[in-house]
Amino acid sequence: MLVAEEYFVLIIGYVFGFYMAWNIGANDVANSMASAVGAKAITIRQAIFIAGILNILGAVFIGSHVTDTIRKGIVSTEILTDPHMALIGALSALLASALWVSFATWKSLPVSTTHAIVGAMTGFGIMAGGFSAVNWGKLGGVVLSWVISPIFSLVIAFVMFKAIVRLILSRKAAFDCGMRLSPVFIGMACFVVVLSFLFKTPLGTTLALSDTTALLWALALAVGLGFLGKWLLGRLLWGQVEDGVEEIFRRIQIGTSCYVALAQGANDVANAIGPLAVIYFLVKTGGVAAEVPVPLFLLFFGGIGIACGIGMAGHRVMDTLGNKITTLTNTRGFSVDFAAATTVLAASKMGLPVSTTHAAVGGVLGVGLAHGFEAVNFTIVFQIMIYWVLTVPASALTSMVIFKILEFII
Template sequence: MDIYDIFFYLSLGAGFMMAFNLGANDVANSMASAVGAKAISVRQAVFIASILNFVGAVFLGSHVTATVSKGIINPASISDPKIVMIGMFAALLAAGVWVLVATLTSLPVSSTHSIVGAIMGFGIVAGGADVVNWLKMGGIVLSWIISPFFASAIGYFVFTSIRRQILYKKHFILQACKWAPFWIALTVALIMLSFLYKTPVGKSLSLPWGVSLAIAAAVSLGVYWAGRLLVSRLVRDAEEGPETVEGVFRKMQVGTSCYVALSQGANDVANAIGPVAAIYLIAREHQLLAQAQVPISMLVLGGVGIAVGISLLGHKVMATVGGKITQLTNTRGFAVDFGAASTVLVASNLGLPVSTTHAAVGAVVGVGMARGFRAVDFRVLGKIVLYWVLTVPIAAITSIIFFELLKFVCY
């Protein structure tokens, strides 16, 4: 067994650890608003998210992934493939450690930004500052500002619209029958477009925007009429009170949370398995190619890691995002999910590197702000933002330390 084999087997453990932390932190956001609004319990959220993320990672996750330099560094500028392999392993360890620290303190951070910062760190040491794509890094820094504010604005708009159109009306039951089907149809359209443009399976279809919009519009129209029947049935036998309206949005919120969990499993598994795939390719070919064929067993490893992470530690971040920033109801929680999903869809199609974590927290703040500044706990929000700012530099510094130690041992 040579050094390449040793690092490959070690990377499987590090990849599992990263997937575990990804599930405990990033993926927990998908169910946070549903738990905070009491649409489902923590136990139900853990069960649902574990299954859907595993399914998303294994069956919808891409079997062909870039070597997860993520465009941050140019590995071709580093002549020794062994150095790249050691660096990828160090980056995986560094990102995993930082996300674990954030999870244990119950604060949400971006696993994508963690792995990007870690790769940048070893890249600077191994190949110099010129090896880093600073324009790409600038885009990531810009996303810290764009995604939370954009999601906040959408969450604010959606909730204030629901409040104005339904909750503040005298005959709010009739208004719910009128407007809830519209939001159901709009949500289905958003989910369909997100599936087509955010998941690897959807991207492989390569449908033009016009065709995708036509499909989404046609399906949404059918859903709208089905929604009218469903909503009228839900409120017909119910006591005519505010809880009736919340009950309608409760079912919608569970649906959107389930989709986000499935989508995150498909997309975010690359953060854990991508570096493993890169190390696997180097160990097999003794060089780093542009893309790596990822064995299904690696996706299963990532899916299991994500599911275990949600099960054991997911409740910590769920509690922060779902209940400590602002108080959520089902209508507010629906607005949060809609705002976060819309932001990720729009930003990713504009080529902006957006974090689901940042979008989810931004949407929560926007919904809270709709009820005034006092409805948002800015102390909790300040801690979260501080961790966001620290993510890239801490991941980079930790990666450099691990890289230098490993290089000293191996050379």
């Protein structure tokens, strides 16, 4: 390949990679901020600003500096022996997944960007090596996540909100009960957050703590932060009784939403930058390995792309998840965030397929059902589920078409 052609391909890779990162921000920001916005804990402008900054920080400082050549092991690495084929595959996977997520965002519906990449890689695998090149067992796991993630989260959110009602909201001195129990709820949230950082992020992989050590650290920090949180709440909410319980959980919910945004930048940036790193590596070296180093500037590039997507179109899916499925309050919003984070942590630790998007939707559905079936807009829920099912085949078919076009052009 000539030098001019190499740089042309690299520029196309940057464009496709940025477009995918933009779509991650536009669609997945709802996972972290929709419940907080829906519960009026923060405004949509504040959510966009906070999520944009935290996604960049998560991508740059916690995001992985090494990426798997084939995301999620969905296709055989044998099809990468031809660098030209790998290059076309990475480009087609990036554009195909980005187009589907963009379409879903235009329809204001939350979908899994990870599943979009999986579908696109499946399409590339079929075109490059036939059906035998696809790991259908892994794809079966993706299908399972359509059920596992939302049901886990639905149950946890339902139980958590019912517990808050029984222990706090139904009491005469609800605010006093809320303050007395605040270390428990803050501690529970901190416990899940700390464990999630130790188990679910590239930072945790680098630290490589044993399960027992991680549990002890998380427990110690949860206890300390729980009582520190109660002291801070006491100073912030001194003398406030009216809607005091909701104010307690409003403060906690802002913290949990910030965690999800930070983790999103750390984990989801790979969906855009992983294939781009493969393209960058191929153009620079002419070959590809099972794992590819990711330069810091590419992580920053991906983080900026995610932040731009949040700022320009993040409000669309946030509005659907935060307002159109059910009415959210701060106590309900906290239950949603806690359920989604716990589901992702527990399911992934058990080796079960999981999606943060699906967990977030399941959590919202759970707190809605806690008030009865009439409290849930099932029309929107069914629309969302249809798009979940369509994500993999739509991305795969689009990837196959783009692959043939790029094969002809490049």
